[in-house]
Amino acid sequence: MSGKSGTTKPRASRSRASSKPKPAAAKPAASRPKPGGPRVPWLTTPVIVLLLASSMVLGLLVAKGGQILPASWRRPATVHPDGRIIGAEPAPRREQPESAAQTKTGPAKTGEAKVAEAKTVPAKPTAPALPESAPRVAGVLSPQERRARLAQVVLPSSFTTEWGGGAAVLRESANELAQGRAAGGRVALTFDAHFDSLPVDKLLGLLAERGLRATFFVTGAYARNAPESVKKIAAAGHEIANHSDTHAAFTKLSDAKCLAELERAEQSILPLAGAAYRPYWRPPLGDRNLRVLRVAVRNGFLPVYWTIDTLDWRKEATPESVQERISAQGLVGGAIVLQHVGSSASVACLPSEIALFRSHNLVPGCLSELLR
Numbered sequence: 001m002s003g004k005s006g007t008t009k010p011r012a013s014r015s016r017a018s019s020k021p022k023p024a025a026a027k028p029a030a031s032r033p034k035p036g037g038p039r040v041p042w043l044t045t046p047v048i049v050l051l052l053a054s055s056m057v058l059g060l061l062v063a064k065g066g067q068i069l070p071a072s073w074r075r076p077a078t079v080h081p082d083g084r085i086i087g088a089e090p091a092p093r094r095e096q097p098e099s100a101a102q103t104k105t106g107p108a109k110t111g112e113a114k115v116a117e118a119k120t121v122p123a124k125p126t127a128p129a130l131p132e133s134a135p136r137v138a139g140v141l142s143p144q145e146r147r148a149r150l151a152q153v154v155l156p157s158s159f160t161t162e163w164g165g166g167a168a169v170l171r172e173s174a175n176e177l178a179q180g181r182a183a184g185g186r187v188a189l190t191f192d193a194h195f196d197s198l199p200v201d202k203l204l205g206l207l208a209e210r211g212l213r214a215t216f217f218v219t220g221a222y223a224r225n226a227p228e229s230v231k232k233i234a235a236a237g238h239e240i241a242n243h244s245d246t247h248a249a250f251t252k253l254s255d256a257k258c259l260a261e262l263e264r265a266e267q268s269i270l271p272l273a274g275a276a277y278r279p280y281w282r283p284p285l286g287d288r289n290l291r292v293l294r295v296a297v298r299n300g301f302l303p304v305y306w307t308i309d310t311l312d313w314r315k316e317a318t319p320e321s322v323q324e325r326i327s328a329q330g331l332v333g334g335a336i337v338l339q340h341v342g343s344s345a346s347v348a349c350l351p352s353e354i355a356l357f358r359s360h361n362l363v364p365g366c367l368s369e370l371l372r
Contacts, residue, residue: 137263139270146279146300153302153371154181175293176303180334180370186363187335188370189214190306192282193222193229194247196342200229203341204236206350213366214238216341217282217304218273220245220265227272234276239366241280242266242301249287258295280304280367304367306338312346319349326353331360334370 141149155177180188191203193216207214216233218240223230234240244250245265250258262281270277281301283292288303296303308329310322322345326337339346357364 137260137267140263140266141270141279141300143298143300149277149279150300150302152368155371175290175297176288176305177336177371178305179307179336180367182333184370185333185361186365186370187331187333187337187357188367189337189339189364190217190282190304190367191215191339191341191346192217192243193341194219194243194284195222195340200226200232200341203347203350204232204238206347207238208236210354212354212364213369214364215241215278215280215367217241217243217280218265218269219243219247219284220268221247223265223268223272230269230272234273238276239278239280239368240269240273240276241278241282241304241367242269243282244284247284249285250283250292251287251289253292255291255295258292259299262296262299262301278368282306304336307332307335308337310337310339310346312343312349313340317343317345319345319352322346322349323352323356326356331357331362333362335362336367336370337364 180186189207189212191214193200216238218230218233222243230240242262242265244261245268246261248261250261253261266277266279279301280303281296282304286305293303308326310325311317312322322339322343329335354364
């Protein structure tokens with residue numbers, strides 16, 4: 001193979017060429033890194049000056065923004081209840097836009113300037129109207145007057161009201177009266193009146209024979225349909241309380257309609273009952289929740305539930321069943337007994353019922369006597 005022409009000479013030339021050192025120009029000097037890290041080509045003196053100037057301008061805007069920025073860009077001032085101004089101060093008068101009259105004809109008169117200035121001040125947003133807001137019913141008590149009629153009432157420690165002991169709500173029963181104080185050995189006789197008024201004369205006679213008072217929860221519809229019955233109850237010395245206007249289910253009504261039911265009933269009852277009226281309120285059908293109870297309490301009504309439900313409104317009710325319910329649900333001090341004016345079973349049971357209470361050293365009477 002060495003005898004072939006052209007083969008040995010190229011090899012020799014290549015070896016000689018590789019043995020020679022490369023010229024210095026082939027290695028660029030810029031590729032060698034210098035000590036101290038890589039060089040940043042854009043961080044020049046003009047750039048540094050520009051950054052310093054920008055930071056100074058930004059600091060000036062932050063410090064003097066209230067005087068430099070336009071009034072439309074400023075955050076409006078907020079006045080704290082103690083008089084301090086929180087936030088940016090209002091724009092100075094010179095920055096207020098001039099009225100058209102001032103730009104055309106020069107300075108306006110004093111009265112015209114006040115009108116023009118008033119037009120430039122933005123109006124304060126008004127609160128949205130409450131839904132279903134009903135007008136105040138004439139001839140009813142105010143919340144303060146209702147509370148005054150309940151001034152002698154002593155409530156149990158578990159009762160919490162919006163107007164008499166704080167706004168804390170522990171449970172539903174904390175905003176209604178379901179049982180009075182056990183001390184004193186009293187029970188409350190209460191009668192709801194809405195449907196029938198026929199037995200009321202006999203009921204009043206039985207209570208009068210025994211020298212007892214009771215509390216009658218009357219609807220507005222009952223007062224309008226049987227006004228003489230309401231007058232007789234008041235004349236006999238009994239208490240008359242609120243049982244709504246139409247015996248509606250309150251949890252299905254809005255707040256405004258709940259209050260309207262209470263006030264319309266009061267409007268019909270108050271002229272007939274006079275001083276015998278007490279702003280106790282019993283929810284029809286026992287239908288209530290925390291929202292409904294709050295509406296009643298905030299407007300001066302005292303919600304009253306019951307301890308013993310006699311179920312005397314049922315068709316199958318008898319004097320024996322009424323007395324059995326009273327015995328089974330507890331003959332204890334502070335009990336509130338629920339009965340109805342239109343129940344012949346309760347009227348027939350009343351003498352033995354009173355004797356049963358007295359045999360357990362309990363004194364029946366009205367709600368105010370229980371709560372006094």
